[in-house]
Amino acid sequence: MTVLDLFAGAGGAALGLHAAGFEHVACVERDASAAATLRAAGFPAIEADVRDLDYAALAGTIDVLWASPPCQAWSSANQHEGPKGEDDIARNGWPWTLRIVGIVRPRWAIFENVKNARAYVERAVLPELRKLYAHVSLWVLNAADHGAPQSRTRIFVIAGPRPVRPPLGTVRRTMRDAIGIAYDRPSPCVMTNEGKGRPTDPAWWRKLNNASDALAIATDGARRKLTLGECATLQTFPEGYPFAGRPEERYRQVGNAVPPSLAAAVARAVLAAEAGLDTIREGLSAVRASAERVERVLAAAVGFVRQRPPRGVGLEDIDGFVGRNVGQLRAMVRALIHLKGL
């Protein structure tokens, strides 16, 4: 499955898709340090503004277009309800992304975003996708249910030719399991500002906005920051992932990322739909139901034979008779069910 990854950041989603077996054709990202990270990790990075590229040559060649359109207007850090003015509207990446989907016509379009964007997406994005795709779903998934030791709830829009079931959850991991900090729950969300100093007011920490607030609680207010490596682990990046740039740029890349484990769960759900696994599952349960019906009719037939033994078969030999002929009886019942279209 080929992927065009827009707003690719440091490659969190790209790593998840890669782990699920997808192959990237291009990862478009305009931030120089994030693009350097993508290159160092071996992804085909195009350092450019998504709006400046010509996508016509890709038309009909892409299996999955994955996009995390910029969402400042809705992010909880901004405490906004949606775009407020011209600037916000100009920064809204959804219209450009839909335009690119219209040009590229990928087999699947998958979008990730903050949950505050849900109302806008339901109003302005889903109706446009329904004009292009037979099946469009919106899921709300928490990374903590998909392999990350971090609570991070995001919306996903999946548009494609088949219905897709949301991924099943896995057992939750805690901050203690992952990075040895005495906090026995998944960490709060890893944010882009984890590397900055923490406020001194303990009441503020209790709001648990950032992963580092849990660290502050676990250490009784000590002001050590979470290291970049700790943040990356909470986001399920592999150890030693080559984040490039100045420290604050690297923290920003980690905080902006889709946890690779979450992206992989979404990618595998799409693969299952693509492979028709749901159809196979439905077929198997139909076969099982039909086998159960054969056995029920067979039991009725055996009961009938027991009540009216065939000529020449003594009552004492009836069980032996049934045992010797059960294979033939079953075949007859099956043929009957088949003939009658039952």
Ligand SMILES: C[S@@+](CC[C@H](N)C(=O)[O-])C[C@H]1O[C@@H](n2cnc3c(N)ncnc32)[C@H](O)[C@@H]1O
């Ligand atoms: C939420 S982050 C994406 C995270 C990424 N999907 C990941 O999994 O790591 C959004 C990214 O979009 C990039 N971006 C914003 N506007 C852009 C534009 N017009 N063209 C290209 N990249 C853009 C930002 O630099 C940022 O890295």
